[in-house]
Amino acid sequence: MTGADAIVKCLENEGVEYVFGYPGVAICPFYNSILDSSIKTILIRTEQNAAHAASGLTRVSGKPGVCAVTSGPGATNVITGIATAFADSIPLICITGQVNSSLLGSDVFQEADITGAVESFVKYSYLVRDANDIPRIFKEAFHLANTGRKGPVLIDVPIDIQDAEVKKFVYLESVSMRTYKPTVKGNMVQIKKVVAELSRAKRPVICAGGGILSSDGEKELLAFAEKHEIPVVSTMMGIGVMPTRHPLYYGMVGNNGKPYANRAMNESDLLLMVGARVADRAVNQPDLITNNKVLVHMDVDPAEIGKNVGPSIPLVGDAKHIFEDLLLQEFTCEHKEWIDTLNGYRQTMAPKRNPDPAYVDPAAFITLLSEKMEDEGIYVADVGQNQIWSCGYHIVKKGRFLTTGGMGTMGYSIPAAMGAKLAQPDKQVVAVCGDGSFQMSMMELATMRQHHVPVKIVVLKNNYLGMVRQFQHYNYADKYSVVDLSGSPDLEKLSSAYDMKYLRLENMEKAAEKIDEFLRDDESVLLECIIDPMDLV
Amino acid sequence: MKKIYSVLVENRSGVLCKVAGLFSRRCFNIDSLAVGETDDPAVSCMTIVSSGDKRTIEQIEKQLNKKIDVIKVKTFDETASISRELLLMKVKYNKSNRRDIMEVCDIMKAQIVDMSKSMMLIQMCDTSERIELFINMFKTVSIVEVARTGTLALQKCNETEQTS
Numbered sequence: 024m025t026g027a028d029a030i031v032k033c034l035e036n037e038g039v040e041y042v043f044g045y046p047g048v049a050i051c052p053f054y055n056s057i058l059d060s061s062i063k064t065i066l067i068r069t070e071q072n073a074a075h076a077a078s079g080l081t082r083v084s085g086k087p088g089v090c091a092v093t094s095g096p097g098a099t100n101v102i103t104g105i106a107t108a109f110a111d112s113i114p115l116i117c118i119t120g121q122v123n124s125s126l127l128g129s130d131v132f133q134e135a136d137i138t139g140a141v142e143s144f145v146k147y148s149y150l151v152r153d154a155n156d157i158p159r160i161f162k163e164a165f166h167l168a169n170t171g172r173k174g175p176v177l178i179d180v181p182i183d184i185q186d187a188e189v190k191k192f193v194y195l196e197s198v199s200m201r202t203y204k205p206t207v208k209g210n211m212v213q214i215k216k217v218v219a220e221l222s223r224a225k226r227p228v229i230c231a232g233g234g235i236l237s238s239d240g241e242k243e244l245l246a247f248a249e250k251h252e253i254p255v256v257s258t259m260m261g262i263g264v265m266p267t268r269h270p271l272y273y274g275m276v277g278n279n280g281k282p283y284a285n286r287a288m289n290e291s292d293l294l295l296m297v298g299a300r301v302a303d304r305a306v307n308q309p310d311l312i313t314n315n316k317v318l319v320h321m322d323v324d325p326a327e328i329g330k331n332v333g334p335s336i337p338l339v340g341d342a343k344h345i346f347e348d349l350l351l352q353e354f355t356c357e358h359k360e361w362i363d364t365l366n367g368y369r370q371t372m373a374p375k376r377n378p379d380p381a382y383v384d385p386a387a388f389i390t391l392l393s394e395k396m397e398d399e400g401i402y403v404a405d406v407g408q409n410q411i412w413s414c415g416y417h418i419v420k421k422g423r424f425l426t427t428g429g430m431g432t433m434g435y436s437i438p439a440a441m442g443a444k445l446a447q448p449d450k451q452v453v454a455v456c457g458d459g460s461f462q463m464s465m466m467e468l469a470t471m472r473q474h475h476v477p478v479k480i481v482v483l484k485n486n487y488l489g490m491v492r493q494f495q496h497y498n499y500a501d502k503y504s505v506v507d508l509s510g511s512p513d514l515e516k517l518s519s520a521y522d523m524k525y526l527r528l529e530n531m532e533k534a535a536e537k538i539d540e541f542l543r544d545d546e547s548v549l550l551e552c553i554i555d556p557m558d559l560v
Numbered sequence: 561m562k563k564i565y566s567v568l569v570e571n572r573s574g575v576l577c578k579v580a581g582l583f584s585r586r587c588f589n590i591d592s593l594a595v596g597e598t599d600d601p602a603v604s605c606m607t608i609v610s611s612g613d614k615r616t617i618e619q620i621e622k623q624l625n626k627k628i629d630v631i632k633v634k635t636f637d638e639t640a641s642i643s644r645e646l647l648l649m650k651v652k653y654n655k656s657n658r659r660d661i662m663e664v665c666d667i668m669k670a671q672i673v674d675m676s677k678s679m680m681l682i683q684m685c686d687t688s689e690r691i692e693l694f695i696n697m698f699k700t701v702s703i704v705e706v707a708r709t710g711t712l713a714l715q716k717c718n719e720t721e722q723t724s
Contacts, residue, residue, distance in 0.1 A: 142578060143585050147628045150574075167628065202570065202631050326622035329615065 047093025074104020234298015
């Protein structure tokens with residue numbers, strides 16, 4: 024057995040179904056061995072998207088997605104995808120080919136110090152120096168990626184190591200690392216303190232972050248919120264922790280969130296921040312969430328607690344386990360008035376829009392689209408104005424909402440939607456992007472066609488990099504610089520070049536019919552919506 | 561606020577780079593850094609002296625603990641530890657100041673470990689403050705070169721402490 028065979032065997036042992044990647048000489052032994060396995064390979068059109076596709080797969084399957092690329096430029100191209108996964112705490116396994124061990128450090132053709140380059144974007148990285156270490160390294164890598172604060176792990180494998188003989192292949196059942204023992208269960212003393220505060224609280228609020236989704240704790244959160252009637256708001260990464268129209272859910276917080284969600288958070292007297300980083304876009308004035316209130320910060324990563332804001336009660340642990348423990352505690356938490364107040368805010372503070380009827384109104388369109396989507400459908404939002412509209416107007420029923428809230432990488436939606444569709448082929452998967460973000464990933468239409476991945480794509484077209492144009496509108500008195508997207512391709516012709524069905528919507532009149540047609544069959548469709556270029560989120 | 565971090569890490573290639581990178585990326589100060597093997601050759605000890613406000617100091621400890629290669633982090637004040645630094649300093653001397661130099665060395669408990677007709681190499685092992693003071697005493701003498709190790713520190717003996 025060669026090192027490459029051993030890598031494939033490790034992936035089989037981990038139940039990997041797909042590898043996303045792009046070959047090159049330095050990863051050829053691996054791509055040769057994988058032909059003898061049942062693992063399917065997806066040839067992505069640029070390496071960055073291999074990581075995004077793996078991320079989409081991870082987020083719906085719960086198992087780390089895998090990508091495999093070559094040395095040098097292959098490896099450096101994948102960095103943005105890795106950094107995106109890192110910022111959003113998405114587990115990935117990224118295998119990079121590397122030049123011959125004996126040539127390491129001599130700057131030969133396609134050599135890049137990838138473990139050095141990704142150091143600040145990975146949870147951990149390995150440079151394999153002995154093929155016999157492969158089973159241990161892969162076992163550790165999957166364990167590290169998918170436990171504690173989840174994240175990407177990179178394994179750099181020189182070509183001679185892939186070709187070297189592995190004497191004995193033993194894939195261990197469990198991992199023991201003396202330096203890595205994440206805390207999963209919350210400390211009971213701290214949990215009791217939270218309960219004591221909850222029984223005193225008159226205006227409690229839970230702010231749910233992506234940590235709840237990554238710990239698979241949605242059910243527990245919902246049960247806990249319903250049991251004690253605690254209002255819930257979420258960060259961008261937390262969208263989908265609860266159905267959007269649940270009476271206790273008050274929407275996304277932050278600069279681009281719902282005004283009443285921010286008000287709920289700021290006026291609360293007890294705030295439970297769960298699996299959220301308290302970064303600037305969600306909480307731009309940290310003092311507002313600490314003044315006159317008890318702040319409980321729960322996170323599986325102790326370093327997040329106290330990083331951006333000092334909590335009154337720190338609670339380290341996995342959201343699912345903490346809510347399970349909280350559900351076992353009996354206490355009363357009465358605050359009927361507070362719920363009434365918040366419902367009043369929801370009525371009176373809803374943002375008002377005055378859309379131009381000559382165009383598609385993205386807000387109304389997204390709501391209509393999500394209402395018409397299957398209940399368990401997966402909605403993938405890209406980055407830009409489209410993301411903010413998606414966050415604000417998409418209705419999550421029982422499905423998932425995927426986006427990159429941490430890194431905000433344009434072009435995420437199409438590859439991530441592909442990964443999600445491959446993981447759950449029976450689910451409806453819709454990617455919604457702008458004309459800027461679409462063009463960052465449109466090469467993947469070929470991947471969708473080649474591998475028969477029927478993702479549905481909405482392009483909100485305004486011929487601008489809308490989010491930046493909006494920023495220049497507010498901050499530079501409409502002096503637009505480098506935001507005009509003239510020169511973009513004709514999307515109808517582009518769709519036909521890829522044998523893809525194309526639909527166009529110019530205003531809201533025929534929206535319902537067009538959306539029905541768009542969603543009808545399990546096939547790839549591109550729906551172009553012409554939106555007002557001057558619209559603001 | 562000054563803090564000393566005694567960080568036990570896996571003795572692997574790249575670990576120093578990861579720890580140093582963590583400090584630079586998050587804008588934490590490194591006043592000094594000393595690395596060496598411990599009694600277990602698989603484990604290295606990094607002694608890092610850093611300063612910052614309360615939150616920074618707490619973050620440094622948490623971020624260090626988060627590193628997969630870090631086995632254990634001990635944080636302590638200078639007062640709770642014994643810390644030492646080694647200085648090697650080469651100076652030029654002449655007939656007129658040779659006595660003075662030797663006298664200062666004597667008072668400060670430094671040793672002259674090598675000598676030529678015009679230069680001497682002085683060694684001193686002491687706290688950073690005293691080494692600073694010693695170097696200052698030589699401002700009027702011509703210093704050729706100076707090398708310092710950075711602080712090494714261990715917590716003061718404490719009967720309740722467990723052996724690792």
